[in-house]
Amino acid sequence: MNSQTYMNFHGILLYRKDYKENDMLVKFITAESGKKMFFIRGARKRGFKMMADILPFTYGTYSGKINSNSLSYIYSALDTDHYENISSDIFLNAYATYIMSLIDAAYPDSVPILTWFNKLFDALKLIDNGMDPAIITNICEIQLLSQFGVQPELRGCVICGETNSNFDFSEAYGGLLCQNHFHLDPHRLHLDQKTIYYLRKFSVIDLSKISKINVGDTTKKSLRQLLDKIYNDSVGIHLKSKSFLDQMNDLKL
Ligand SMILES: [Zn+2]
The missing domain is CATH 2.40.50.140 (Nucleic acid-binding proteins)
Incomplete structure (x- = not known):
């Protein structure tokens, strides 16, 4: 009714x-x-x-x-x-559009999602105020994973729960492996520790409290590849806005 x-x-x-x-x-x-x-x-x-x-x-x-x-x-x-700067900058525009289409894909209509209303408001504000749009996008992508039914264990090793170690990411095990358990997955992603650090940090970071984040270009590239892999392999969605964003970034190089 x-x-x-x-x-x-x-x-x-x-x-x-x-x-x-x-x-x-x-x-x-x-x-x-x-x-x-x-x-x-x-x-x-x-x-x-x-x-x-x-x-x-x-x-x-x-x-x-x-x-x-x-x-x-x-x-x-x-x-x-x-959001004035987003409106007038085609790159910021592409990032913002992708974040919005991701939220649109993640939730059905008419279901209250105040948390993501607030997160989107903060994310767009940060991008509009000059924060690195690639990083803000990564944060949204990571925090939306659970809504897509993909909940990688990022607090510690999937096997033993270790939280202080060198880690790698295993798609097969659905999260982190500590170095004692690297041998369990020959297909682990062989990520560097900085990428792992930001992956874990971004999964819990509060968008409303961010004032500054500087991530090096190599790590940014690695995060982008990691999230593309997770979204391709585990989430399985392919948004037009994402292809457009990729094309934009290819042109920029
Ligand atoms: Zn372990």
């Missing part, structure tokens, strides 16, 4: 697409009701009054009607703002 609620809600715009001749479908992640698709009548007409409030990379407070299992409506924008 469909229920309707008239309410003010906090939203971060995930994506928008044209609909019919003059209208638009806009997807938001809301703090109150999870991800919702909104039908915006007349959004593509000249002089549409909420034009600025539904631009890509906008967030804010809106008033509308939330339908539990059909399209929702926005009646007015109460207070909105944009």
Whole structure:
């Protein structure tokens, strides 16, 4: 049964697409009701009054009607703002779009996900404020793994629980192996200890408390390869936004 609620809600715009001749479908992640698709009548007409409030990379407070299992409506924008730097920089844009599509893929619509509303808000703010977008993206990717049903053991060795050792990552065992147990998996990933360090750190880091992270280029590259491997082998999703991001980064080299 469909229920309707008239309410003010906090939203971060995930994506928008044209609909019919003059209208638009806009997807938001809301703090109150999870991800919702909104039908915006007349959004593509000249002089549409909420034009600025539904631009890509906008967030804010809106008033509308939330339908539990059909399209929702926005009646007015109460207070909105944009991630300015993300909007104007095609690289930042590509990272932000990938993070948002990953969250979109990880959760069904209409399920409240306040934690990820807040994490996305913080992640985009950090990127907009000049924090390394590759690192912020890695943090989101690692912290979303459990939602995709992949929960690698990163606290210590999968076998013996050792937390202070040289570690490697084993896909077969689903997490870290300490050096006493390296022999169990000949296909372990042979990661360097810095990569392991950041993998563990990023799995528990609080995005709202980050002020500075500097990761060297070699480690960044290794983290990127590791996450690509985990997302390919264990998660098994291939997002268009990720291919686009990869292409962008190839051009940059
Ligand atoms: Zn062990």
